[in-house]
Amino acid sequence: MKAIEFDGVTVRFPATRIPFVKEWFVRKLRGTAAVDTFAALSDVSLDIEHGECLGLIGSNGAGKSTLLRVAAGVITPSAGRAVVRGAVAPLIELGTGFDAELDGRENIFFNGALLGRSQGTMRARMDEIVEFSGLGQFIDLPLRTYSTGMVARLAFSIATAVDAAVVLLDEILAVGDASFRERCEERIRSFHQSGCTILLVSHDLASIEKLCDRVVFLEEGRIVALGNPSEVIRAYGERSGSYELRHDRSVSLAAPGLT
Amino acid sequence: MSTIPEFCNAAGSGASLLDEARDLLAHEHLLRSLVMRDLTVRYKRSVLGVFWTMLNPLLMMLIFTLVFSAFFRFQIKHFEVYFLSEYLPWIFFSQTTVASMVSMAWNGPLMKRVRIPKSIFAVSTTLSGIANLAISCIPLAIIMLIKGAPLSSAVLFLPVSFVILGAFTLGVSLTLSSLSVYFADIKETYQAAVFGLMYLAPIVYPMSIVPEEYLRFVRLNPMVHLLQIVRDPIYYGRLPTLSDLMISSVWALAALISGWLVFRKLSAGFYAQL
Numbered sequence: 001m002k003a004i005e006f007d008g009v010t011v012r013f014p015a016t017r018i019p020f021v022k023e024w025f026v027r028k029l030r031g032t033a034a035v036d037t038f039a040a041l042s043d044v045s046l047d048i049e050h051g052e053c054l055g056l057i058g059s060n061g062a063g064k065s066t067l068l069r070v071a072a073g074v075i076t077p078s079a080g081r082a083v084v085r086g087a088v089a090p091l092i093e094l095g096t097g098f099d100a101e102l103d104g105r106e107n108i109f110f111n112g113a114l115l116g117r118s119q120g121t122m123r124a125r126m127d128e129i130v131e132f133s134g135l136g137q138f139i140d141l142p143l144r145t146y147s148t149g150m151v152a153r154l155a156f157s158i159a160t161a162v163d164a165a166v167v168l169l170d171e172i173l174a175v176g177d178a179s180f181r182e183r184c185e186e187r188i189r190s191f192h193q194s195g196c197t198i199l200l201v202s203h204d205l206a207s208i209e210k211l212c213d214r215v216v217f218l219e220e221g222r223i224v225a226l227g228n229p230s231e232v233i234r235a236y237g238e239r240s241g242s243y244e245l246r247h248d249r250s251v252s253l254a255a256p257g258l259t
Numbered sequence: 260m261s262t263i264p265e266f267c268n269a270a271g272s273g274a275s276l277l278d279e280a281r282d283l284l285a286h287e288h289l290l291r292s293l294v295m296r297d298l299t300v301r302y303k304r305s306v307l308g309v310f311w312t313m314l315n316p317l318l319m320m321l322i323f324t325l326v327f328s329a330f331f332r333f334q335i336k337h338f339e340v341y342f343l344s345e346y347l348p349w350i351f352f353s354q355t356t357v358a359s360m361v362s363m364a365w366n367g368p369l370m371k372r373v374r375i376p377k378s379i380f381a382v383s384t385t386l387s388g389i390a391n392l393a394i395s396c397i398p399l400a401i402i403m404l405i406k407g408a409p410l411s412s413a414v415l416f417l418p419v420s421f422v423i424l425g426a427f428t429l430g431v432s433l434t435l436s437s438l439s440v441y442f443a444d445i446k447e448t449y450q451a452a453v454f455g456l457m458y459l460a461p462i463v464y465p466m467s468i469v470p471e472e473y474l475r476f477v478r479l480n481p482m483v484h485l486l487q488i489v490r491d492p493i494y495y496g497r498l499p500t501l502s503d504l505m506i507s508s509v510w511a512l513a514a515l516i517s518g519w520l521v522f523r524k525l526s527a528g529f530y531a532q533l
Contacts, residue, residue: 014528020444116289
């Protein structure tokens with residue numbers, strides 16, 4: 001049994017929005033209520049083994065985060081299906097379920113509840129979470145007094161303390177200072193050793209290469225390459241290098257005054 | 260952990276009612292903390308909190324007592340109690356349905372990152388609304404004592420009335436909050452409408468002033484019956500009539516079913532709209 005199976009997953013989003021009921025009725029009468037869609041993911045099939053650490057790379061808009069969100073169950077596919085076996089800890093955009101007026105500890109309880117954990121469970125892990133976050137006496141202050149990096153540290157500490165079998169990580173290595181990042185990597189590694197299945201989205205190719213068993217390269221919602229980290233990263237580098245060149249040129253032509 | 264939870268995220272048919280209910284139960288802790296958050300925000304400074312909740316009904320009570328009891332000279336005994344016994348459940352309904360839309364917009368970011376049953380916000384606003392309604396019965400009882408209005412044991416029936424009213428409110432909330440994710444103008448339009456709708460039910464006036472030929476249409480309004488089953492035990496000190504109970508229950512069931520159908524159809528698209 002695989003930990004995660006993506007089976008022909010396609011995700012389509014509406015390209016435009018009809019923001020008002022009135023407009024929808026007018027369009028309905030004219031027969032133009034149907035909106036165009038674009039595919040964020042096209043027919044992606046992928047199996048992930050138990051205990052595997054899989055990296056997802058690709059340029060912005062390639063569908064990495066969308067795939068992660070399908071695994072998290074937040075996005076329902078337009079076609080195909082995803083099966084996930086084991087409790088999931090989604091770490092998608094840090095600090096999501098935080099309330100600025102509550103203090104650190106109250107936020108730990110609320111986030112635990114979001115992930116389906118009781119107060120008792122969270123109380124038992126409280127010391128560990130506070131310790132790992134390194135927030136010190138800030139833990140008793142309202143969240144609005146925290147810096148972005150501090151919020152990120154708290155979020156990561158909570159999500160990784162809930163005993164999940166499948167951990168979804170989206171760009172968490174991009175926040176926090178160097179020492180926290182190191183501790184993140186360390187923790188990801190210890191997850192890996194303890195048999196967790198990890199899906200990791202990052203633009204930090206060096207970390208991806210260090211941490212992952214396999215890497216998927218996505219482009220325009222399709223899998224371009226899948227396999228050995230260093231090979232896939234090299235393939236990505238070759239492709240994206242030419243992209244950036246083209247992109248830079250178009251920017252400088254459009255706005256010659258900008259550097 | 261002995262059994263590995265398996266989660267299938269497949270295209271096509273929306274969640275079944277049973278799945279959603281099971282999912283809500285699994286997120287019991289979240290439901291509880293959402294309700295507690297609603298209530299603590301309101302009652303943080305406890306005495307003042309209850310006062311604030313009652314400020315609007317009490318103010319309205321004074322104005323309506325003056326206008327309808329003194330100016331229009333409705334012959335209603337204990338007008339304050341007559342009015343509050345329907346006005347309190349009415350504001351429960353109107354505030355909860357609006358709050359469900361606000362809650363959906365506020366908590367949209369949560370739904371985009373963590374898988375939670377999407378109906379949890381309509382359910383939690385309804386539950387905290389019921390709690391508020393129950394709390395607001397305390398000042399009402401005090402007013403009844405002051406006014407010397409009789410308090411009958413029929414009030415023990417109120418929980419049943421609240422459940423029926425709550426079910427109706429949840430159904431309407433599901434519909435409205437789902438639609439409001441898609442359309443930005445739903446909330447404003449509804450808020451304006453709900454303000455006027457209050458006068459279509461006999462909250463401030465007696466049913467007897469409604470001309471015979473309009474009575475049929477007035478009775479089509481579900482709120483007429485849903486509010487009556489609350490007023491009967493409080494003001495008249497009697498159990499609601501079987502006919503009012505039946506009509507209320509049918510409306511509640513209809514609202515729940517249609518609310519669920521709208522929610523199921525629209526919830527898969529919430530992500531792209533939020």
